[in-house]
């Protein structure tokens with residue numbers, strides 16, 4: 001019983017995840033070998049890098065900067081484009097029965113629809129709409145997730161064409177996040193992913209007398225964002241019925257259990273990989289099992305959720 005891994009397996013939108021852990025978009029989900037490596041090391045669901053209509057180089061370096069509370073990134077949606085990105089997903093899914101979320105990014109409904117149609121033809125299991133990247137506002141203006149009207153328009157349009165479940169990835173950098181969550185749900189989203197990076201923030205190198213990141217600012221992740229992520233997940237959980245992937249600042253098993261208690265069905269682990277390495281997934285799985293043993297919970301769904309607001 002103690003180490004029976006089926007105890008932490010999770011049913012998510014009709015697919016079975018071997019563990020509750022999700023690799024969020026942007027981290028190791030660019031190639032089939034990265035996906036394989038992540039899964040082999042205890043991740044239950046893998047998200048691809050956010051894919052765009054055309055390949056994107058992203059911002060020039062430095063694009064990652066660490067600080068005491070976490071890290072900033074200004075990747076700028078570097079990706080090989082939808083065709084090549086889906087080829088990697090297909091290669092992985094051809095051999096492995098592991099659910100993959102295909103993350104897509106666009107700035108118009110038409111492009112979201114074209115991307116979704118391409119995802120329909122792939123082996124991807126879910127499509128995630130990245131409505132919340134904070135690093136491309138110089139090109140595209142405010143993230144779409146800042147407007148509940150735009151979120152609803154895009155989600156409902158995508159739902160009309162998507163053959164697979166649709167996940168809306170939303171931003172914490174907005175006012176009225178719960179209204180945006182309910183708008184996504186009302187428009188037909190099958191699940192939410194909360195949160196994308198916080199901020200953006202900025203770091204300055206006082207010796208070089210310039211910003212550390214090339215793009216000056218970047219989305220903040222790591223332990224410092226966990227309280228914001230928990231609050232966002234809990235507020236959304238209190239208001240929506242669809243499942244939530246809770247991601248933001250999870251670095252150990254206790255953090256993961258907090259995220260589950262806040263109402264998440266699955267838990268994203270991203271920035272912690274930089275500090276903890278690939279072994280972090282298995283460590284968190286084991287920590288969750290230990291916690292379940294400590295409190296006598298047979299399966300992961302026995303871990304209680306907080307009472308809704």
Ligand code: SIN
Nearest residue numbers: 074075076077133135
């Ligand atoms: C990026 O590529 O800039 C990060 C992706 C995101 O925050 O959505």
